[in-house]
Ligand SMILES: Nc1nc2c(ncn2[C@@H]2O[C@H](COP(=O)(O)OP(=O)(O)OP(=O)(O)O)[C@@H](O)[C@H]2O)c(=O)[nH]1
């Protein structure tokens with residue numbers, strides 16, 4: 497007799513812990529952003545440009561997901577935010593249990609925002625809720641036009657899409673308008689932010705959206 501654990505049970509168990517994380521973060525009035533992308537799409541670089549614009553106004557912490565290293569966490573610490581590293585030691589996504597443990601390392605009562613940089617992978621992270629998280633899919637113009645249709649779940653689940661590396665548009669086969677059309681076809685409500693982190697274009701608009709999410713949360717908590 498062989499015991500089989502089906503993956504949909506694991507995903508359901510993850511959902512239960514995610515619901516606990518959600519309740520906890522709701523109570524504390526904290527917004528959780530979950531950044532998902534293929535490896536190298538520009539998540540850490542985006543955060544390096546984003547954090548300096550946020551840390552003056554809001555209390556922000558970052559949870560860095562990586563398989564083995566602390567390289568991204570060190571970059572985030574340099575950018576001036578509190579950071580907790582999760583090393584999955586092989587797993588290709590973060591899950592709600594990992595986030596519950598990481599949150600214990602933070603003084604959540606004092607925070608407005610937690611940004612999670614998930615493991616670079618467009619497949620598995622899309623399947624695992626972390627807990628009340630606003631999902632942000634990051635796609636770069638160097639990845640090609642076909643990623644949203646080839647890996648649709650990440651793009652369908654996301655509330656926000658950040659299109660990175662727009663400074664490289666003149667050098668790559670990438671039609672920004674057609675890509676945006678594809679995103680809207682998959683997810684009519686998605687909010688889209690084209691950015692160049694290296695040229696610091698579009699970063700302010702993206703930060704304004706994050707600010708609006710925090711103010712909305714504060715209003716729902718009746719703290720305004
Ligand atoms: N030209 C250009 N390069 C960028 C931009 N953003 C990131 N890069 C480059 O893309 C590469 C990967 O950037 P990262 O920010 O490390 O990507 P990531 O998504 O965090 O990567 P993983 O954590 O490994 O998944 C680096 O060489 C960055 O300098 C951009 O806006 N323009």
Ligand SMILES: [Mg+2]
Nearest residue numbers: 539540568613
């Ligand atoms: Mg990174």
